Amino acid sequence: MSVFQRVASGFRLAAYLGRNPLTMLGAALTTSSALTLIGFWLFDIASGGTVHPYVGVIFFLILPGIFLIGLLMIPVGALWRRLRLARSGQLPAKYPPVDFSVPAIREVVGWIAGLTVANVLILSVASYRGVEYMDSAKFCGATCHTVMQPEFTAYQNSPHQRVDCVQCHIGPGASWFVHSKFSGLRQVYAVTFHTYDRPIPTPVKQLRPSRDTCEQCHWPQSFAGNKLMVKRKFSDDEKNSELTTVLLLKIGGHTFDGAVGIHGRHLDTGSPIEYIATDGKRQTIAQVSYTDGGGKRLVFDSSDVKASAAQLAAGEHRTMDCLDCHNRPAHSFQTPERALDEAMTQGSISAELPFIKKQALELIKTKYADRDAAAQQIAAKLDAFYRGGYPDLYRDKRALVDSSIAQVQAVYLRNVFPAMNVGWGTYPNNLGHTDFPGCFRCHDGSHATADGRSIPNDCDTCHSMLAMEEANSKILTDLGLK
Ligand code: HEC
Ligand code: HEC
Ligand code: HEC
Ligand code: HEC
Ligand code: HEC
Structure with a gap:
């Protein structure tokens, strides 16, 4: 049989078996979803490409799915018809001829070839766009x-x-x-x-280990030196008195002296630090160990946790990487005090408003039925407080009062989600040691080797304290920050 004859007989077969409801429905589904998809893509390109997530689910996932199902229904319908005919003995020995000298038939073949190419194109674009969409934030x-x-x-x-x-x-x-x-x-x-x-x-x-994620963008070799940190805290007196803490954090990294400081020491690939956590949340660390450059194995056991050999074996064994300190790089929830201090440092909540720290703190720590009720009551109570207690200020600085109230609401709404049982302190942050155990899960002075060497916890191991909650910090003036 020549190629042409073979194509002709295949086509005859397809034309004959294609006459069944399933294949027809498949063809209809495929065609209509393809047209809708192409229309949507053109619209998407023209409109700059931002769609609502639910619209995205329809156009990037469901419609391509219908397109694919329709496409699959076409051969499945044909096979089904063939099976049925064969079973009832009606399958012809020779399919009715399809005459290629008839122009209409040639036209149909042309259409089928064209549509197949179009289908392949649509499928590739749809799957690419679908994946891209599913990867979007x-x-x-x-x-x-x-x-x-x-x-x-x-x-x-x-x-x-x-x-x-x-x-x-x-x-x-x-x-x-x-x-x-x-x-x-x-x-x-x-x-x-x-x-x-x-x-x-x-x-x-x-x-995944942070090597495969964080380190695609941040490479450990880039860390060096110290980081100056200025933290402002506001008191609960009428003036919201400001106290300043200034730290020089020894971020460290890889230097000519080898691995030093916070990043250098823990990310030293020559002697990675391993640990065993026994609580399933990596908050209770029973044992820390590493092998130093000279091949000596150091094992620091916690005298607080006192885990048995069986508990140690059953605990989570991990090698430290970025995530053991930066566990909330993208989902950091605040504590109520810190959230307000930060907003007041930025000035979005005005420290000019008497007792704002004290009032706001009480209100955001209160339990409410839901987020709407919270927002509404926070606003109502603060408004009443200033209207009743400080009428002059309320009259003269109304805009400041209103914008500060909106920011107190925002602080609450950024951090408390009753529907998911997420509230203040639900997710511990391991970076630091003042709000959660953090660094002190290991650097608490109670993790020591059998010969008495402990993981350092002197206050100047990790930072130099330049000022500690000072009212009129001289260091800020010296640094030119005030
Ligand atoms: C910079 C890296 C990073 C990005 C970007 C990121 N996450 Fe995460 N996410 C993490 C880490 C790390 C954890 C683990 C937290 C832990 O172990 O305490 C996490 C935890 C979670 C959790 C578990 C619950 C929790 O709060 O610990 C959810 C859900 C989550 N992420 C959703 C998302 C969503 C949705 C996005 C995008 C909108 C996103 N993440 C973007 C790093 C990231
Ligand atoms: C796709 C690239 C990318 C990945 C992956 C990534 N980051 Fe980042 N990260 C950035 C960029 C860009 C910034 C700088 C943002 C800025 O300057 O405001 C940043 C900033 C940071 C900062 C500094 C935040 C600050 O307060 O200034 C930390 C810490 C950090 N990333 C940790 C991580 C950790 C831990 C992971 C892995 C869980 C990670 N990043 C994954 C791109 C990335
Ligand atoms: C032992 C704990 C620890 C480990 C492990 C760690 N970091 Fe950090 N990192 C810190 C501390 C502490 C800071 C300073 C605090 C801050 O910026 O809020 C910091 C700061 C940073 C910053 C901001 C630096 C700047 O100059 O502002 C980036 C970016 C960062 N880390 C990324 C990483 C990445 C990526 C990894 C893993 C390769 C990593 N860190 C591993 C504790 C750690
Ligand atoms: C899982 C346990 C663990 C955690 C958590 C941890 N470290 Fe460490 N850290 C160690 C060990 C072990 C050493 C090495 C101690 C030694 O060799 O004596 C070390 C060493 C250091 C050093 C070097 C000290 C020196 O004198 O060379 C610094 C700085 C440091 N850590 C800072 C931090 C900071 C900051 C955090 C929190 C963000 C932190 N570490 C969290 C285990 C930990
Ligand atoms: C293992 C390292 C480590 C040790 C040891 C350590 N700190 Fe810190 N400390 C940190 C880090 C890291 C931060 C910064 C956390 C952050 O990014 O906000 C910090 C922050 C602080 C702050 C500022 C808190 C704030 O945000 O207002 C104070 C105060 C402080 N440390 C006091 C101490 C004192 C006192 C000691 C000695 C008992 C000590 N630290 C020992 C790592 C350490």
Whole structure:
């Protein structure tokens, strides 16, 4: 048989078997979804490409799905018809001829070839756009609105608000991509049937080592020197008196002297630090160990935790990386005091308003039925406080009062999500030691080797204190900051 004859007989077969409802329906679905998709893409290109997450689900996931199902229905229908005919003995030995000398038939063949090319193109664009869409922060953060609201809100206020969720949560590589899509299916199930945990548990155990995520953008070799930190605190007196703490943090890194300071010591690839946590949350660290450059093994056991050999074996064994200190790089929730101090330092809540720190602190720490009730009552109470207690100020500086009230509401709404049981302090932050155990999970003076060497906890191991809660800090004047 010549090629032409073979194509002709194949076509005859297809034309004959294609006459069934399933194939027809498939063709209709494919054609209509293809037209809608192309129309949407043109609109998307013309309008600059921002769509609502639910619209995205329809156009990037559901319609391409219908397109694909329609496409599959075409051969399935034909096979089904063939099977049925064969079973009832009606399958002709020779299919009715299709005469290629008839122009109409040639035209149909032309159409089929053209449509196949178009289908392949549509499928490639649809799958590319679908993946791109599923990788967007908007899809991850806003589709399951309530579930992701705490993390998405914190993310939008973090230094990583321009970094897609997938950069940290999935990272590069095809196998991780597939892995994440399967875990995504489980999550869709959990959201649909409301079986997810509230709050979502942390730490995320299946996060990849930071080498594959953080270090794609931040490389450890780049750390060096010290970082000056100025922290302002406002008291609960009428004047909201300001106290300043100034620290010089020994960030360190890799220098001519080797690995030094905070980043250098823990990220020293020559002698990585390992630890065992016994509480499932990496907050209770029973044992820390490393092998030093000379090959000597140092094991620091906690005299506070006192874990048995069985508890140690059952605990979580981990090698330290960025995530053990920076566990909230994109979802850092604040403590109530610190949240207000930061807003007052920026000036978004005015320190001119008498007792604002004390009043706001009480109000944001109160429990409310839900976020709407909270926002409404915070505003009502603060407004009443200034209207009743400070009528002159309320009259003369109304705009300042109103904008500060709005910012107190914002502080609450950034941090408290009753629907997900997320409130003040739900998610500990390991960077530091004043609000949560953080560095002191190991540097508490009670982790020591058998021969009495302990993980250092002198106050100047990690920072020089230049001022500690001082009212009129001289150091600020010396540094030219005041
Ligand atoms: C800069 C890296 C980074 C980015 C970007 C990022 N995350 Fe995370 N995320 C983390 C880390 C690290 C944790 C683990 C926190 C821990 O162990 O305490 C985490 C934890 C979570 C958790 C678990 C609950 C919790 O709060 O610990 C959720 C849910 C989450 N992220 C969702 C998102 C979403 C949605 C986005 C995008 C809108 C996103 N993340 C973007 C690093 C990131
Ligand atoms: C896709 C690139 C990218 C990835 C991945 C990434 N970051 Fe970042 N990160 C940035 C950028 C860009 C900034 C600077 C933001 C700025 O200057 O405001 C930043 C800032 C930071 C800062 C400084 C924040 C501050 O207060 O100034 C820390 C700490 C940090 N990242 C830690 C991490 C950790 C930990 C991870 C891994 C969980 C990570 N980053 C993953 C791009 C990334
Ligand atoms: C032992 C704890 C620890 C580890 C491990 C650690 N960091 Fe840090 N990092 C800190 C502390 C403490 C600071 C200073 C506090 C701050 O900036 O809020 C800091 C600051 C930073 C900054 C801001 C630097 C600046 O100049 O402002 C970046 C970026 C950063 N870390 C990224 C990383 C990355 C990426 C890793 C992993 C390769 C990492 N860190 C590992 C504790 C750690
Ligand atoms: C999992 C345990 C662990 C945690 C958590 C931890 N460290 Fe360490 N750190 C160590 C160990 C172990 C050493 C090495 C001690 C030694 O060799 O004596 C060390 C050493 C250091 C050093 C070097 C000290 C020196 O004199 O050379 C600094 C600085 C430091 N850590 C800062 C921090 C900071 C800041 C944090 C919190 C952001 C932190 N560490 C969190 C285990 C930890
Ligand atoms: C293992 C390292 C380490 C040791 C030891 C350590 N600190 Fe710190 N400290 C930190 C880090 C890191 C921060 C900054 C946290 C941040 O990014 O906000 C900090 C911040 C502080 C602050 C500022 C708190 C704030 O935000 O208002 C004070 C005060 C402080 N330390 C006091 C001490 C005192 C007192 C000691 C001795 C008992 C001590 N620290 C020992 C790592 C350490």
